[in-house]
Amino acid sequence: MNEIVRSLETPALSTLGGIDCDVHPAPPPTAAxxxxxxxxxxxxxxxxxxxxxxxxxxxxxPRAPIxxxxxxxxxxxxxxxxxxxxxxxxxxxxxxxxxxxxxxxxAMIMHSDDMAAALCGAVNEWLARExxxxxxxxxxxxMISAQNTELAIAEIERRAGDRRFVQVxxxxxxxxxxxxxxxxxxYEAAARHGLPVCVHAxxxxxxxxxxxxxxxxxxEAHVAQAAIFESQLLSLVSEGVFAKxxxxxxxxxxxxxxxxxxxxxxxxxxxRGVRAETPWVKEPPSDIVKRHVRFTLQxxxxxxxxxxxxxxxxxxxxxxxxxxxxxxPHWHFEGTAALSAAFGETLAKKILIDNPLATYPRIxxxxxxxxxx
Amino acid sequence: xxxHVVARVDxxxxxxSKLVKVAGRDIALFNVKGEFFAIANRCPHEGADLCKGxxxxxxxxxxxxxxxxxxxxxxxxxxxxxxxFDIRTGKSWCDPARTRVKSFDxxxxxxxxxxxxxxxxxxxxxxxxxxYVVVEI
Numbered sequence: 065m066n067e068i069v070r071s072l073e074t075p076a077l078s079t080l081g082g083i084d085c086d087v088h089p090a091p092p093p094t095a096a097x098x099x100x101x102x103x104x105x106x107x108x109x110x111x112x113x114x115x116x117x118x119x120x121x122x123x124x125x126p127r128a129p130i131x132x133x134x135x136x137x138x139x140x141x142x143x144x145x146x147x148x149x150x151x152x153x154x155x156x157x158x159x160x161x162x163x164x165x166x167x168x169x170x171a172m173i174m175h176s177d178d179m180a181a182a183l184c185g186a187v188n189e190w191l192a193r194e195x196x197x198x199x200x201x202x203x204x205x206x207m208i209s210a211q212n213t214e215l216a217i218a219e220i221e222r223r224a225g226d227r228r229f230v231q232v233x234x235x236x237x238x239x240x241x242x243x244x245x246x247x248x249x250x251y252e253a254a255a256r257h258g259l260p261v262c263v264h265a266x267x268x269x270x271x272x273x274x275x276x277x278x279x280x281x282x283x284e285a286h287v288a289q290a291a292i293f294e295s296q297l298l299s300l301v302s303e304g305v306f307a308k309x310x311x312x313x314x315x316x317x318x319x320x321x322x323x324x325x326x327x328x329x330x331x332x333x334x335x336r337g338v339r340a341e342t343p344w345v346k347e348p349p350s351d352i353v354k355r356h357v358r359f360t361l362q363x364x365x366x367x368x369x370x371x372x373x374x375x376x377x378x379x380x381x382x383x384x385x386x387x388x389x390x391x392x393p394h395w396h397f398e399g400t401a402a403l404s405a406a407f408g409e410t411l412a413k414k415i416l417i418d419n420p421l422a423t424y425p426r427i428x429x430x431x432x433x434x435x436x437x
Numbered sequence: 438x439x440x441h442v443v444a445r446v447d448x449x450x451x452x453x454s455k456l457v458k459v460a461g462r463d464i465a466l467f468n469v470k471g472e473f474f475a476i477a478n479r480c481p482h483e484g485a486d487l488c489k490g491x492x493x494x495x496x497x498x499x500x501x502x503x504x505x506x507x508x509x510x511x512x513x514x515x516x517x518x519x520x521x522f523d524i525r526t527g528k529s530w531c532d533p534a535r536t537r538v539k540s541f542d543x544x545x546x547x548x549x550x551x552x553x554x555x556x557x558x559x560x561x562x563x564x565x566x567x568x569y570v571v572v573e574i
Contacts, residue, residue, distance in 0.1 A: 245502075304502070308501050338519060339531060340493070340521070343497050343498035344502075
């Protein structure tokens with residue numbers, strides 16, 4: 065009990081003027097997407113009753129506390145379903161200047177390449193019309209299904225002209241490890257348009273969420289997410305994605321980050337012994353990660369003592385790596401205490417503003433245009 | 438400290454190594470295609486004998502999926518953890534500035550010149566008919 069009381073009282077820093085890099089408007093009910101689908105999909109979805117399915121991604125039961133903070137729940141709709149509540153709950157209280165929307169829709173993991181692409185396109189269009197058109201603080205992510213390279217690139221090309229879309233969104237678990245060459249054309253397309261690729265926690269339910277097989281309980285699937293991200297980080301570095309596409313930036317969302325020190329030590333040490341196997345990896349993996357990969361803040365899986373978090377940050381030894389996020393409406397902190405005082409004022413400013421601007425050239429361009437006016 | 442006769446040339450075959458002790462130091466002597474190199478024997482990581490490591494080439498790449506092997510046999514892989522050391526310079530490939538071993542100048546001299554000095558031959562009898570490896574410390 066003492067532990068909980070203390071963690072609630074951990075002082076937090078102001079987030080005023082920050083760039084929130086992971087906000088979740090609730091994915092729309094399928095019926096709301098019909099207007100954004102072409103005639104074929106519209107008619108067949110209605111005929112097959114697909115319009116009555118919720119295709120939101122569910123890793124946990126709807127009433128699981130982590131899905132939505134109690135004070136952010138709205139009776140009768142999923143949390144984050146309405147623009148006015150997102151304004152009142154996710155933007156205004158934090159003094160957020162820009163927030164990047166990541167609606168997590170099942171289109172990213174469907175078996176049918178064509179249906180997945182049609183739905184990704186519809187969700188992206190819905191996001192542009194229903195959210196970005198109405199709220200200038202919001203930015204979008206180009207949601208794609210990574211399983212079909214051609215269709216994924218077509219969606220990136222279709223959407224990239226709209227500068228309010230600031231990144232490409234995929235999930236942490238796909239059919240193959242993310243470093244594999246089948247995904248490179250997607251990364252090349254993203255980099256060509258100045259779009260980081262956001263890899264968000266979650267994945268297709270057709271792959272076990274742990275490397276040892278299917279777990280029984282939610283706690284296992286949830287905690288194991290960090291191990292999925294570790295594997296993806298290794299894959300991206302070892303397969304040479306960053307050697308091939310030096311302009312590529314990857315954003316890990318909801319990956320946590322306090323596991324990085326042991327990952328860095330283990331990866332760097334092992335690389336020294338076997339680096340001849342991947343001669344395109346010419347620097348310690350930790351250096352490559354620090355240059356190319358960014359991590360959204362919430363949920364912070366830090367120990368309750370502020371000193372312990374500070375020690376972890378010392379071990380990570382890179383001030384550029386964290387991007388502010390609330391992970392709204394998921395329940396990770398109370399009130400507006402999203403940014404622990406343990407980060408200190410200087411690093412806090414980097415996390416809130418400088419690092420996001422360095423990661424998202426489109427946001428940086430918008431803000432410098434605003435400043436020039 | 439001077440020049441030390443450490444081995445007969447025919448004691449170290451091409452591609453092989455030999456541990457020699459000179460003036461209290463353990464030195465790993467290597468023969469690469471008839472050319473001799475000497476570095477401190479103790480790996481700075483955890484102390485393995487570098488003389489027991491495998492001589493390998495330098496694996497390089499311009500991009501993922503492309504492989505190039507150069508400098509055949511000029512690196513030694515530590516037998517314990519595989520760290521590569523350049524036997525010409527003693528520098529490790531992964532961390533050349535901080536992780537390195539001392540390297541020594543090596544030459545080959547005929548026994549006839551060696552017996553005249555100023556060489557030091559601590560270990561064995563020198564014959565004027567043989568060639569010897571000389572390490573400078």
